[in-house]
Amino acid sequence: MTMPLPAPRGPASAALLDLLTTAPADADVTGLDRAVGDALVATEDVLRDEDLQLTLLCLYELHYGGLTGVDDAWEWSPALLGVRARIEAVHEAALRDRVPVPEVPDDAGAGDVAETLFALAAEDTGPGLSTFVARRATLEQVRELLAHRSLYHLKEADPHTWAIPRLQGRPKAALVEVQSDEYGGGDPERMHSALFARTMRALGLDDRPGAYLDHVPALTLASLNSMSLFGLHRRLRGAVAGHLAAFEMTSSVPNRLYGNGFRRLGFDEDATLYFDEHVEADAVHEQIAGRDLAGALAAQEPEVRDDVLFGAAACLALDTWVAQAQVGAWSAGRSSLLHPLPDLVPAALALPDGRAVPDGTAVPAGAPVRVGAPVPA
Amino acid sequence: MSGGPARVVACPDGPLLVRGDVEVVDPDGRPVERHRRTVALCRCGATGIPPWCDGSHKVVGYRTPRPETPPAP
Numbered sequence: 001m002t003m004p005l006p007a008p009r010g011p012a013s014a015a016l017l018d019l020l021t022t023a024p025a026d027a028d029v030t031g032l033d034r035a036v037g038d039a040l041v042a043t044e045d046v047l048r049d050e051d052l053q054l055t056l057l058c059l060y061e062l063h064y065g066g067l068t069g070v071d072d073a074w075e076w077s078p079a080l081l082g083v084r085a086r087i088e089a090v091h092e093a094a095l096r097d098r099v100p101v102p103e104v105p106d107d108a109g110a111g112d113v114a115e116t117l118f119a120l121a122a123e124d125t126g127p128g129l130s131t132f133v134a135r136r137a138t139l140e141q142v143r144e145l146l147a148h149r150s151l152y153h154l155k156e157a158d159p160h161t162w163a164i165p166r167l168q169g170r171p172k173a174a175l176v177e178v179q180s181d182e183y184g185g186g187d188p189e190r191m192h193s194a195l196f197a198r199t200m201r202a203l204g205l206d207d208r209p210g211a212y213l214d215h216v217p218a219l220t221l222a223s224l225n226s227m228s229l230f231g232l233h234r235r236l237r238g239a240v241a242g243h244l245a246a247f248e249m250t251s252s253v254p255n256r257l258y259g260n261g262f263r264r265l266g267f268d269e270d271a272t273l274y275f276d277e278h279v280e281a282d283a284v285h286e287q288i289a290g291r292d293l294a295g296a297l298a299a300q301e302p303e304v305r306d307d308v309l310f311g312a313a314a315c316l317a318l319d320t321w322v323a324q325a326q327v328g329a330w331s332a333g334r335s336s337l338l339h340p341l342p343d344l345v346p347a348a349l350a351l352p353d354g355r356a357v358p359d360g361t362a363v364p365a366g367a368p369v370r371v372g373a374p375v376p377a
Numbered sequence: 378m379s380g381g382p383a384r385v386v387a388c389p390d391g392p393l394l395v396r397g398d399v400e401v402v403d404p405d406g407r408p409v410e411r412h413r414r415t416v417a418l419c420r421c422g423a424t425g426i427p428p429w430c431d432g433s434h435k436v437v438g439y440r441t442p443r444p445e446t447p448p449a450p
């Protein structure tokens with residue numbers, strides 16, 4: 001399903017969105033190229049730049065499900081790829097500049113690299129997003145959490161899948177093994193993206209791709225854009241392997257806490273299956289991704305070993321930055337989004353005995369809440 | 378799987394990773410429902426979803442003895 005065109009966030013994204021509604025054959029990209037160049041010169045922090053991150057996200061989306069009303073031929077427009085490369089270069093440089101990467105000895109084997117990755121992930125305690133969700137988050141805040149995550153989790157696993165044809169042997173088999181499980185092992189309803197959509201619906205959220213894109217700030221976009229960057233460049237196959245390993249290594253325990261938070265708010269299995277599934281699945285995946293994918297790739301292709309570590313460290317850093325922004329906003333009583341989410345449609349909220357929550361009435365804290373039908377489009 | 382024998386990987390400081398055709402049963406012999414082809418059996422005792430690993434070995438700092446033989450290439 002294609003993603004609706006988002007609202008522009010500045011001159012670069014405005015120029016791109018204008019261009020994408022024209023036919024590739026007779027388009028003139030000079031305006032876009034100039035707008036992007038100016039934005040790259042002016043930006044203080046590309047990873048937090050709303051205009052540039054949205055532009056990059058839309059350029060990448062051409063390679064995934066696509067954008068509504070946009071000609072598929074734009075995907076391989078040399079001019080657009082050139083624009084993308086300019087943003088990517090600055091984005092990647094910012095990550096390499098800011099993310100500290102651990103070192104391993106030159107003769108490190110697969111097991112040594114895996115242990116380094118496990119140690120790196122263990123050090124990363126983050127700002128306690130999952131603990132916050134388990135103990136304190138309100139219904140509104142967990143809906144915000146899902147809105148942030150929807151950008152990646154509705155295409156969960158896709159960015160790393162790009163790496164499959166770039167690998168050989170043990171790392172390739174490992175990646176396919178993990179991805180097959182991510183994609184439901186043959187059962188579309190167990191696809192992790194489908195389980196995430198189910199959680200969104202259980203909370204009265206719209207599960208169509210990009211439904212909340214206009215709400216989601218640059219840093220969250222940067223986190224998905226980094227995965228697309230790593231996944232789409234063969235040069236960065238080490239980084240995509242390391243990214244997946246770190247992602248899996250920081251998943252089981254937080255997902256248990258997220259599930260607890262949703263249960264505390266009164267949600268049942270319909271909403272929590274996604275988290276419960278990840279507790280079990282990612283305890284398997286972290287072993288495979290750490291040892292057989294990232295560790296084995298670093299041993300097999302020593303020239304990408306540093307990128308394996310970089311990809312893992314970048315994953316952890318981006319997660320931490322995004323989580324800091326969310327916990328910081330919520331602790332200060334603010335929304336973590338650019339604009340707060342639309343209120344739940346009152347008819348979609350029902351108390352456990354089936355009575356609708358009266359219009360405008362806040363659900364008392366701690367009361368069990370069942371959120372039924374999805375919000376009508 | 379390839380049709381060869383089932384394989385168990387003893388992951389350092391972590392679970393037993395099981396690939397292949399193995400029936401996991403509870404103490405009364407009733408099959409434990411298996412949700413995926415490759416599973417991780419807890420061996421640290423700290424999991425909240427026995428018999429499967431849930432990553433708790435990292436929280437409790439579970440350590441397995443280091444092998445004395447050099448690791449396989």
Ligand code: FES
Nearest residue numbers: 419421430433434
């Ligand atoms: S071995 Fe992982 S929780 Fe026990």
